[in-house]
Amino acid sequence: MINSKLKPFDMAEQLHTEEDIVAYLSMVLEDGDTDELIAALGHIAKARGMAEIARESGLGRESLYKALRLGARPQFDTIFKVIKALGLELRIVK
Numbered sequence: 001m002i003n004s005k006l007k008p009f010d011m012a013e014q015l016h017t018e019e020d021i022v023a024y025l026s027m028v029l030e031d032g033d034t035d036e037l038i039a040a041l042g043h044i045a046k047a048r049g050m051a052e053i054a055r056e057s058g059l060g061r062e063s064l065y066k067a068l069r070l071g072a073r074p075q076f077d078t079i080f081k082v083i084k085a086l087g088l089e090l091r092i093v094k
Contacts, residue, residue, distance in 0.1 A: 012046035021047070025088070035070070041082050042068030048086060056085035 015021050021044050028040040045053040045068060054061040059081060067074035068082070083090055 011043040015044060015047035038068055038072060038074065038079070039070065041079065044086055045082060053082065053085045057081040
């Protein structure tokens with residue numbers, strides 16, 4: 001029997017601070033799963049406010065939702081715009 005009192009888990013609700021976001025995204029990047037990275041960016045954008053991220057990235061809100069949905073294959077340019085709109089940096093380190 002399913003307990004109807006449990007609400008569905010929403011990762012975006014867990015991302016309260018910059019540290020939460022950086023830790024979450026770092027773990028996702030370590031795993032190296034592209035689908036998970038796209039989903040994580042979607043969770044972070046939702047936590048920050050999808051409309052604000054759409055405005056900051058120069059993407060339409062609906063386009064942003066489509067780009068970050070499960071199974072999407074956004075172009076790198078789109079991902080890069082979202083990362084910048086989130087106030088994050090993409091770095092390569094050795």
